[in-house]
Amino acid sequence: MYTPSLYAAFLAALTFDSVSAHMEMSWPPPLRSKKNPFAGSDIDYSMTTPLSASGSDYPCKGTLGLLGTAAAAPVASWQAGQTYNLTIEGGANHNGGSCQASLSFDGGKTFKVVKSYVGGCPPAGTSTYDFTLPDDTPAADDALFAWTWFNQVGNREMYMNCAVVSTKAGGSAKRQATSFNSRPDILVANVGNGCSTTEGSDVEFPNPGASVAKANSKTAPPVGSCGSAAGGGGGGDTGASPDQGNAPNPGDGAPPASSPSKTGANPVPTTPATTPEQPGSGPVTTSTTLPGGVFIPQPSPEAPEETVVTPPAETGNAPPPAKPTTLATVTTTAGTGSAPKPTSTPGSGAGNGTNAGVQKPGAACVNEGQWNCVGGSQFQRCASGLWSVLMQMAPGTSCETGISEALVMFRTGSRVRRFVSPRYLA
Incomplete structure (x- = not known):
């Protein structure tokens, strides 16, 4: 059951994660x-x-x-x-x-x-x-x-x-x-x-x-x-x-050649790289001003092209941004209770293959606030009437594939977590 203390603890954890991760x-x-x-x-x-x-x-x-x-x-x-x-x-x-x-x-x-x-x-x-x-x-x-x-x-x-x-x-x-x-x-x-x-x-x-x-x-x-x-x-x-x-x-976490020692020693000049290396494909994450796990797309006259999947055509009159959704947490022990099953909802991006459930970022969606877990490792959300871009799950966690009202998250060797909006809680 949703309680103010549980909600406050959840927000505190999100705040810490967002500040420490940028x-x-x-x-x-x-x-x-x-x-x-x-x-x-x-x-x-x-x-x-x-x-x-x-x-x-x-x-x-x-x-x-x-x-x-x-x-x-x-x-x-x-x-x-x-x-x-x-x-x-x-x-x-x-x-x-x-x-x-x-x-x-x-x-x-x-x-x-x-x-x-x-x-x-x-x-x-x-x-x-x-x-x-x-x-x-x-x-x-x-x-x-x-x-x-x-x-x-x-x-x-x-x-x-x-x-x-x-x-x-x-x-x-x-x-x-x-x-x-x-x-x-x-x-x-x-x-x-x-x-x-x-x-x-x-x-x-x-x-x-x-x-x-x-x-x-x-x-x-x-x-x-x-x-x-x-x-x-x-x-x-x-x-x-x-x-x-x-x-x-x-x-890989090691200091570069020019990093200082504890005494503040000056770095040794480095030689420019001669072989191009592509940037690491880090997770696409949310703004620090929103709770972790929430992504609110910012509509514009020209819908931006997403770099992960094929973008939709221009939507013309995009709906105004929705207010950030407040989340709460319900935690149950794995094995003692069944995790909630996502309610499958037909989507425009359904099909076969690894990313069969990907919804095109910027494409229209009907049920505001729904989550879409793709392959257990990525997720997106219906916000402001549009599907957001795909976002990576945090390291060591996965989600239950499918479209549902709750984002069901799993941590290896730990417990099942179900993120829902307070409006769905009794």
Whole structure:
């Protein structure tokens, strides 16, 4: 039976999972990161969350007040012209997206693009991205290195982590500072500034700079009042064509060559990858603002093309988004009671084969709130009158295949869990 205490415990578990599972830059360690040796007790345990939709904590999640203090000591020392990497880790990658690496030499007022990664950024898990510090990088003791990410699937968000690094220049400092400052600014969107990205596509940066790695052709430019990126292609780099040989390298949990030791030692420059590696096929997950296991599609005039299955034709007038559905949990011990059987409902995607039960994302559905488990490893939901994209089950869990009012989940060697909406509970 549904009780307030059970519901509260369930929501608490979902909140913990959603906060702990998203993506963050772990190297170089950002300001207030638990991985930053200078952070002390001032730790931001929500490092994986996006910037506020109002833009109140742009840039750098509101950490720039630490500049000039011991907590903002440089965590790495880099030399112009050398190759380094950044490391991203986490689980919920929202089907990737597009990222930018940038540097600021004016205390965070402007961030100049060092490299753009269009598509597949980041994969789920741990991955590293190489970049070469431009030859025209000026010297500084407290430069800000930033990783920004615009997710492909889910709420329209902007993620940003910033680390303090020291840089060493070469040649004429005046000439190089002028050249570096002519590089384009990073894209700023989804933070209440009138500029937004398109759900379902990797954002194509209007001015990505001279160094670009492109891993996906399904892109879309930002929309709205996005302004114009400052400068042109940049200073010292040449060849602005996409760099296909610098795809992310999905990690196995071990630190990359340039990761610091516990004492904060500086990394050894790495060599750019010469053989392209495709990003890991991480799970497509929900936004951090919704309970785990709930996906509410965001309709648009042009239905986005799903990368897992064949997309439907444009639906024209899509229904407005539904309000997030609140979930409750009913748990029964395996073997002592029978798990609820899904009620089969004919669907437009029925057929034979492994994915016989896949419903086309964006296709119309009738019974609001129904779940569709496909092959025991993926699921989707009827929300706002449309079927959502397919989403992976959490590691170590599976679901009971079929369309039903409840998503019946199994954990290996554990118990049966049945997720239902409170409206179905007595």
